[in-house]
Every structure is written in structure tokens, then in C-alpha cells.
Amino acid sequence: MSGDAVVRTVLGDIPHDELGIVYAHEHLIIQGGLGVMKNSDLRLNSVEKAVEEINDCKKYSAKTFVDFMPLDSGRNPSALVEIAKRTETHIIATTGFHKPMYYDDLHWIYSYSLDQIVDLLIQECEVGMDKHSYNGPLVERLSAKAGVLKGASDYNVIKSVSKKLFEAVAMAHLETGVPIATHTEHGTCGLEQIELLAKFGVKPENVIICHMDRNPDIYVHKELGGTGCFIEYDNATRVKYHPDSESVSLIVRMIEAGFQDKILLGTDFALRSYWKAYGGGPGMAYLLETFIPRLKKQGIPAETVNRFITQNPQNAYSLKKIQSKLVAGGVKDDNEKQGSLSYRGN
Template identity: 70%
Template sequence: MKKQRMARTVLGDVPAEELGIVYAHEHLIIQGGLGVMKNKDLLLNRLDYAAAEMKDCMQYGAQTFVDYMPLDCGRNPSALVELARLTGAHIIAVTGFHKPMYYDDLHWIYHYPVDKIAELLIAECETGMDRHSYNGPLVDRLEARAGVLKGASDYNVIAPVSRKLFEAVAIAHLVTGVPIATHTEHGTCGMEQIELLAKFGVDPKNVIICHMDRNPDLYLHKELAATGCYLEYDNASRIKYHSDSHGVELILKLIEAGHEKQLLLGTDFALRSYWKAYGGGPGMAHLLASFVPRLQAEGLTADQLGRLLRHNPAEAYSVKQLRR
């Protein structure tokens, strides 16, 4: 008998089918850190504002939010647990790493060996997240566990430290079955990430490549999709980069090419200036309130939208049954 797919939320494992409509790449809380010191717009530290944005999305049917803030750059797992209880939404938390700019040059990512870093990640996935996100030296584990492993690269390059961290993420994935998601800078190095993870034994079908619509090259997207990985799109409303027509066309063309089971949608609204709660816009609800209706107007069926919003993330964010 086939085992039921389970997703790992901060309040415990749930059947993946219960995730409902999923916001596939979000930043609900950014408590501080080096990134915030460099850019104050990244500070998202108000629980009440996060709950307000989430509830606005939930009015349109959202049920699950995947928070992508990784270790020691602003992640606050205690706040994610509280948000889940306040809103009634499912929240999936990430462990792993952002690109190097989020860490100073003396950070432990440069000095710890790969196997020790992997052990830290495995503990976050199987025992519980560190309340302090390993900004150390003391560790205080919560019961809440991470449900995604994250790696990241820079613009057109995967730095040596990032390659090391991708290896640690791969080791942790192969032990825990927790899916991998990646940050691509402006949609570059997606294929290189897949190739690197495959070198470490990871099946591309267990990998989510994020922000690819920042680089709306249809040929590249088809090449990536052919590996079996998921493509996560989150640039709707970012007119400063591309008009929404680019994202719509990518989705339509990839569905036409047979890849509708590999597409995920999110907002990646990691700035105060994107949130209505902080006085910005268009707000996280834009995805369901405006972009999804446009997809429907452009020809996507209810079944296809259900695939992108419900079925694909249920599969992508489920904990994998891997042979050890």
C-alpha cells in the first residue's frame, strides 16, 4: 500500500492534501540580521502585520504559506509557530542557507566541515529548529521542525562556500527526505544548481528552483523542466523587472509543453514596501486577487489552476520516501 504523502509544518506533519491553496514562496517574518542592516526595507518583524497579510490572502482561499527565511539571517521559528496558531494557516518553515551576502566573512558557514553542517540541518528537520536559528553558541530546540532545505547562489555564479552548503543540503535531504528549494539570483544558475545537486545524489524531481520568472527565457525554462524539477514563479506585480505578461506567457507555454505538474506560484514579498500592512503594496493577496484571475482570463482552466495552487505544491512540499 502506498504511504500517504505528508508535509512538515511548524505545528506538525499533516497530509499533503490538506495544505489546500499554497503560497509557495513567502517571507512572513524577517527579524533582523546582516541583510536588514544592509537594507532596512527587509525588516518584517511585526507579527500582527504578518497575520493581517496572511488573513487577507486567506479571504481568497489561501491555506498554507511556505516561509523561505533560512538560518541566521532573520528567521524566527517561534514567531512562525505563533503565526500558525494566530491565523489557523499551515506554515512550512525552511532550514538551510541564503546567498553569501547574508553572512559575514567570519561566519561558521566558512569554517564548519560539510558533515557537521549537514548534521545541524538534519537535526532541524528531524528533532526541531533552533529557536535562535544557529546564531549560537547555545542551541535551544523547539518542537517545530523544518519542512524544506534551502540552498542559494549568486548572479551567474555559485560561490565555493555555496557549493559546500549545497552539499550539506543534499546530505540532509538524502537522510531526511525533506525537499530542497533554491534561491536563484535573477533566475541564473538554475541548471547549474540541478547539476550540482545531482552530483551529490539528489533526484531533480525533489528540487524546487525559485525565482525563475525573473529570467523569462522560455528555452531555459523548458530545459530545466525537462530535468523533472519544479519551477517556482513569484514575480507577479514586479513591473520594474518584467510585465506580468511575461509570467503569464511562461506558464501558458510550459503547460502547452506538458509541464503543468511542475509549476508553483508565490509572491516572495520580502520587503516592507510590498506589504499593505506596512503601508506599501500591492500586498500578498495580489497573487490570488489579481494574478490568478488574469491567468483564468488568459485561458487557464479551473483544473489547471488547481494543479498550480494545490496539487503541485502538495507533491513538491511533501516529505519524500527515500531509500537509505
């Protein structure tokens, strides 16, 4: 990792080693959208509650939160800026796309050309996020920029429109150096996502595959780790899927396999019923208050556990040094097309 590597937060770019303890996959605000219409528990629309929940995490020295709500699915970048200022924390915002269920069949993801979508993503990363998250028709850009590009797939399948959006995310990444993070449904299609992105010229080490502990098959995790990508785990407390012992065991086995430098941790608490601030539980602080100490009690060295929430996310979320550019039909050599950014990070 280059000593001058930076991470793009909603309040500006900062050196990657200033992130402190990182919650690698969160949902701080979900203002509305089709997902909320289908499930009201997804409505996380209070800045006050977000501030309260973050302040609870700050008691355990949390400093950075990566908000994973992408375009036109409830993201509110203005609220993220306000939360960052009020809590004095670093917030990394996301552009890109969720799985198709978050968009109706007349949405512009189906009708806009690939080049049009790529341009929208690049503008969000380099100029500023749209205040309305492209739910249109007017665009009002904030100064706050997105620091993550997101793609998503469904359960055991990457649908046609999602492949188009993954290609757009890949092209935007190759232009901007902003890292890619993905949604996997129940931990499926992680390898397929890496293969698809590689087809478009994206290096696996610039990709974060999320929710993989929903599918605690160690063989799959080793295969995924072997590609060089980062793997994000966020299933702690979800006993309805499996007990925390399953996640702990998975992490131990991944360390034994030599992948301790590729593990990230978050909570992915996208439901108000998970937040203490909304009267639910266990609350986002559970990660630092309970799960991290449990990993240490399991015998994992403190230095290794701390890496999951400090150095690893610092590396994963830094802007990337891009070696080539993607154009229609394949990857163009740097000698044919030079990037427009003065900084690409790692």
C-alpha cells in the same frame, strides 16, 4: 504520489492533501540579520502585520504559506509557530542557507566542517529548529521542525562556499527526505544547481527551483522542466522587472510544453514596501485576487490554474522517499546503509 504522503509544518506533519491553497514561496518574518542591516526594507519583524497580511489572503481561501527565510539571516521560528496558531493556517519553515551576502566572512559556514553542518541541518528537520536559528552560541530547540532545505547561488555563479552548503543540504535531504528548494539570483544557475545536486545523489523531482520568472527565457525553462524538477514563479506585480504579461506568457508556453504539473506560484514579498500591512502594496493577496483570475481569463483552464496552487505544491513539499544515501566520496547503496527514518513520504 503516495496516498499517505505528508508535509512537515511548524505545528507538525499533516497529510499533503490538507494543505489547501498554497503560497509556495513567502517571507513572513525577517527579524534582523546582515541583510536587514544592508537594506532596512527587508525588516519584516511584526507578528501582528504578518497575521494581518495572511488574513487578507485567507479571504481568497489561502491555507498554507511556505516561509523561505533560512538559518541566521532573520528567521524566527517561534514567530512562525505563533503566526500559524493565530491565523489557523499551515506554515512550512525552512532550514539551510541564503546566498553569501547574508553572512559575514567570519561566519561558521566557512569554518564548520561539512559533517558538522549536515548534522545541524538534520537536527532542525528531525528534532526541532533552533530558537535562535544557529546565530549562537547556545542552541534552544523548539518542537517545531523545518519542512524545507534551502540552498542559494549568486548571479551567474555558484561560489565555493555555496557549493559546500549545497552539498550539506543534499546530504541532509538524503537522510531526512525533506525536499530541497533553491534561490536563484535573477533566474540564473537553475540548471547548474540541478546538476550539482544530482552529483550529490539528489533526484531533480525532489528539488524546487525558485524565482525563475526573473529570467523568462522559454528555452531555459523547458530545459529545466525537462530535468523533472519543480519550478516556482513569483515575479507577478514586479513591473520594475517586467509586466505581468511576461509571466503570464511564460506560464502559457510552459503549459503548451507539457510542464503544467511542475509549476508553483508565490509572491516572495520579502520587503515591507510590498505589504499592505506595512502601508505598502500591492499586498500578498494580489496572487489570488488578481494574478490567478488573470491566468484564467487568458484561457488557461481553471483546473490547470488551480493545480499550480494545490496539487503541485502538495507534491513538491511532501517528504520524499529516498532510495540511496550519500557518504563521503559518493552515494552508498541502500544495502550498505539503511535510513533511520520510519517514513520518507513520496
